[in-house]
Amino acid sequence: MSEPERLKYFDLQAPPPFAETILKPWPEKEFREFEPYIIEEQRHGSASVNVFRVVGTQLPDYAGKSWFDLLMNGRRMMANLPLFQDNPGYYLETGGKEPYMHYRSIDGGDVYIGDEGNHRTCIARFFFFTQGLTTLHGITLDDYRIDWAFKELCDELRDLTERLRVPIRLTAVNRKLVNRQDAADWRLDSFTLTAKVIDTRRHETYELDKDGLCRLLDEMRKPWWQKVLSGRKLPISA
Template sequence: MANPNLSFPFVQKHLKTPPDWSQKPLLAWSDAYPADCRSFLTEHYEAFDASVNVFNVVGTLCKLFQNKTWLDLLQDGSKIATNLDELQRNPDYYLNLVSRVPAMQFYTTDGLSFYVGHDGNHRTCLAKFFLFDQSKSHLHSVAVEHFLVNWPFYAIYKQLKELIAVEQLPYELTAASQRIGCNDGVGWRVVLFQPSLTLLYLNSSKTITLNYDQAQAKLAEFQALTNASTTPKPSLWKRLFRRCQTIRIKASAIYFALAVFSALPLLTGALTKEVFFLGSIVYITLLAKAIWTWIKEAD
């Protein structure tokens, strides 16, 4: 079956000389706004009658169109032909303030890069090409949702989460964002949130709540503990050699005492079996004690 989109001169022209931006793949909204970062939302701003620079629309919520280019969508989009018929009948739809049913939705996390929401992928595609031809940039009367995230707090959460998992620390970490207020007016609304972390001590079932500064301090504490525990321990021989230097005075005193004791029979001329036996016992005992102390202190 022939592709109906290719019958339109509008499509043929742009396929023949495609703009550079039309060949960039559409990014995924889930990459810009991951599910686990929603617990770090601080503001959710909605504008129901806004304007968007269509050339700042870089991606979409719809998985079907992600990683495809705007040119792909113009050529193969299932609703392009229908919307092109509407464009030819009413070009003002893309130029003026008009009611859009269904609404065209755009999401953003920074106010600069926008993603098509639940509806409007095909119309956004046509708007980009049509407004490009008209040397215009903005599409009006659209809905915009701005999700403001505390990204530094989110980054600390990810580091803590990874550290707990890798080091098998006895904690469980969760995040939540509590609604703390709301402001609204004609055509807009902003909901305010306060993100926080909850750290559960698995050994005692104790829980503590952490704000950004406290989470940052806890991360530094955990990193210090894990760094200390992972510092490589010197080998036994190195520890023995190092310890030998610190106990040299002790060893010298012991050896001196042994030498004096061993010399007593010679000095007194009383080299008897009893003295020799007793001296041997003392000598062996002191020597064994010296060696044992040496090893224990080195360990």
């Protein structure tokens, strides 16, 4: 199908300004690095999203491509466009989308297409552009909240132990589910974080919360003549 024929579905004579915007890849590598520090996971099964805030996708096939390329060459676009033509109200309804449309975000920031919805998000963008709309309802959104302060403490501890060559190793960050709130189409899981720290000289293991990490780092930052690390136990609580 030609470019004019595709654009005709939306009564467009030319591609809109966003058409050549490139879809970013979901930052999977960075997400795996941040994942141990997630303190809240929220799944909203009947959420709303501004389709013009969707910046990318976790599907490698379309990451790095433009929205217009997805419209022209998406694998299932030829199936989805006639469905849109027959029932444009699907994109305007507030009820849950069937099949579901899935999105992901970190700390409520940029939104990425998740497991499902690449072609329909693209269609919604072009359609909403012509209608003066922005918000798609009834989608599923997963949002992850990161404890960046805890991560910074762990990164600093790893850096200091390496530079100072002290017999301390941070070997893992552990998450413990402490609360779950749920209702229809919604769930919020809350976690506490601890760092597993080993004193390799004494063969002792500690589970440190944020306060424990701060106390340990305060001790390690002291001038060498004030340090007690080599002479007695770590100044922390297990």
